[in-house]
Amino acid sequence: MSNTGLIIEERSRDIGDFLVGRLIPFRKKRMVGPFIFIDHMGPEALGPDQYMDIDQHPHIGLSTLTYLMEGEITHQDGIGTNQIIKPGSVNWMVGGKGVTHTERTPQHLRDSAAEFTMHGYQIWVALPKDLEDCEPEFHHIDADALPVWEDAGATFKLVAGKGYGKESPVPVHSELFMIDIKTESDYHLNVAGNLKGEIGITIVTGNVTACGDLIEAGNMLVSKTEDICNITIKAGSHILIFGGEPFPEERHIYWNFVSHSKDKIEAAKQAWKDKTFPMMKNDDSYVAMPE
Structure with missing residues (x-):
């Protein structure tokens, strides 16, 4: 998906062990x-009158x-891919040295003329410096290929990474993780020993408590410490937890271009x-x- 506008930095706040904001990038992280x-x-x-x-x-x-949580998208790109993504599966496109793509509502949904809900996340993962100029790739992973497990009223799905x-x-290129968690009852999440690196949490639905604060859906928490994260996910909630090892070099972002090199972004x-x-x-x- 194209980041067609400027990224609006929502107000972020500090609640102790976490920074809280709307999405990344935001002001403090x-x-x-x-x-x-x-x-x-x-x-x-x-x-039937509005489609993606x-x-x-x-x-x-x-x-x-x-x-995706709901709906479908047809992905087409410059390396010849034509793939419909459905809820729970993953589309993973490696931009590398340069690729273009479109994302549209599939034709069969247009033909049905029925109303449907579109809901999901578009996520960008920066490539390691030595892979920024790799050849573009595309991979589709069906939902039933992703690891799923349960623990004390919580269902986990490992979307990407370890x-x-x-x-x-999902063929990732660096040490990272993205996990989908749904709860039937209150669940205390302690990731120590289970995840490695920086940790972020997106609240899809429901809410969590952290450091005595109740954080509602639509917000993101970022732990101030690596490898440690203690929150309570309230019953009936849905969260995504993601992160991993940070790169040693700074990354620059302009529109849909990401690189350690400002010159590469200018060339693109x-x-x-x-x-x-x-x-x-x-x-x-x-x-x-956009200018």
Whole structure:
């Protein structure tokens, strides 16, 4: 998905062990491990007069991770991919040295003329410095291929990376984790020994308590310490926990471009303006870069 506008920095606050904000990047924390951007899509009712139509746009230096709770998206890209993603599965596109893609409502949902809900997350994971110029790739992983387990009224799904002694089949490029957790009863989450690196938590629905504060859905918590995170997830809640080992170098982000090098971002910007960027062969749409 294209970050078509400027990133609006929501007010963040400090509650003791955590920073609390809306999404990343926000003012006090630009990245969590290699995760550099998280966009919450919906929930929103679509059809029959409104559909998702995100025209061709570029990426460099990152991998996109699309994860849906409801709805479907057709992903097409410049390396020939045509893939429908459904709830619970993962689309993982490696932008590398440069790739373009579109995201649209599938034709069968348009043909049905029925109303449906679109809800999910578009996540950007920065690539390690030595892989920023790799060849673009695309991988689709079905929901039933992801590790799932239960513990004391909580259901865990390892979406990407490593954690709790398990490994997701998503072919990531650095030490990271993303876990989907749903609770039937109050659940005390203590990740010590189970996850490694910086830790962020997105509250999809419900709420959590941390440091005596009740944090509602739509917010994100970022732990001030690595490898340790103590919160209580309230019954009937749904959260995503993510993070990993941070890179030694700073990452720069402009629109849909991520790199350790400002020069690489400037080159990508110019290529997109000049339309010399690698383009899709079967789609002549074009998202203009914001100035």
